[in-house]
Amino acid sequence: MxxxxxxxxxxxxxxxxxxxxxxxxxxxxxxxxxxxxxxxxxxxxxxxxxxxxxxxxxxxxxxxxxxxxxxxxxxxxxxxxxxxxxxxxxxxxxxxxxxxxxxxxxQQNSFSVWLQLLAAAFASGCFTIMFQGSWHDFIPAMIVGGSAFCLMIYFHKLLKIRFFAEFLAAVFLAFTAFLMVVINLGLDIDKIIIGSVMPLVPGLLITNAVRDLMAGHLVSGMTKGIEAILTAFAIGAGVAIVLLLVY
Known part of the structure; x- marks a missing residue:
């Protein structure tokens, strides 16, 4: 026993x-x-x-x-x-x-969903500034980034397939950023999209993939690396489709 x-x-x-x-x-x-x-x-x-x-x-x-x-x-x-x-x-x-x-x-998640959304929104605004965006785009980036992160969580619970959840969230993100510029709430759609997309980027997956590969765990490292590539592809494809349609 x-x-x-x-x-x-x-x-x-x-x-x-x-x-x-x-x-x-x-x-x-x-x-x-x-x-x-x-x-x-x-x-x-x-x-x-x-x-x-x-x-x-x-x-x-x-x-x-x-x-x-x-x-x-x-x-x-x-x-x-x-x-x-x-x-x-x-x-x-x-x-x-x-x-x-x-x-x-x-235990449930250490941080509530609302706290995660606030962190994602604030991070989106900060990344926009870090990538040389203007302060005029700070609030629009917060709105776009927080909304996209919220939708990603919702789609993930609904679809159970992370690829489609991130793809749909990226589509919404790019379209919302376009609307912000159209109604003159934002100035630079590129900087808004770049900042808002950062909370969706699979940073932990990439880090773990590299560390597993360095530790000699080739199967796990390659698996996580491919998962990170698919996630990045889903985000990029969602943004690209909207930009191709609106421009």
Missing amino acids: EQETIVKVCLLAGKIMLQSGAETYRVEDTMVRIAQAFKMQNAQAYATPTAIMFAVDMTASSNFVRIDERATDLHKVAEVNSISRYISTGELSLIEARDQLLNIDQ
């Missing part, structure tokens, strides 16, 4: 981290460290962006967990890392670690 609990704790820690946007090599390292802290010295872990396999020994049966939903919640990743360190130093028992991981798994 203790070995089964150790396996469940390791898989739960890996699942939380992978669902929250952690790199696969970090997920594997954390699971192995937790197992070794509980005297499972030959533990084996293998993670991809969509699945985790774990065994307490090289010849033991493997345990499998599928990852269907992935998001960005680095607060959960940090919490699981902290629990892993406490386990390694002997400050947490197996049962205490399991209970804390279950609490983390049941």
Whole structure:
């Protein structure tokens, strides 16, 4: 029963981290460290962006967990890392670690949707200024960027396919930026679009892909890299279609 609990704790820690946007090599390292802290010295872990396999020994049966939903919640990743360190130093028992991981798994997003929308809107305005846009475009970029980010969240829940959600959000973004210029609320459509599109850019995916490749995890690195390329293509295609139609 203790070995089964150790396996469940390791898989739960890996699942939380992978669902929250952690790199696969970090997920594997954390699971192995937790197992070794509980005297499972030959533990084996293998993670991809969509699945985790774990065994307490090289010849033991493997345990499998599928990852269907992935998001960005680095607060959960940090919490699981902290629990892993406490386990390694002997400050947490197996049962205490399991209970804390279950609490983390049941937590909602660290930031509410409204706070995410406000952050996306403010970031859009700031990126517009950073890319040498005028202050006259700051407020239009905030409106366009916040609205597009909101629609991306809605479309993602509705369609369950991130590519189409980001494509439709980019279409709305470009068309709204065009309207802002037409009604003289904005001056430069290019700067508004560039600033507003930044919250949709898959920055974490690109970073994780590079880090996984550098760590030797070629399958995960290439998978995340292709996902980032598809996301960038969806955003670019959505903006390009609108600009081709209106100009």
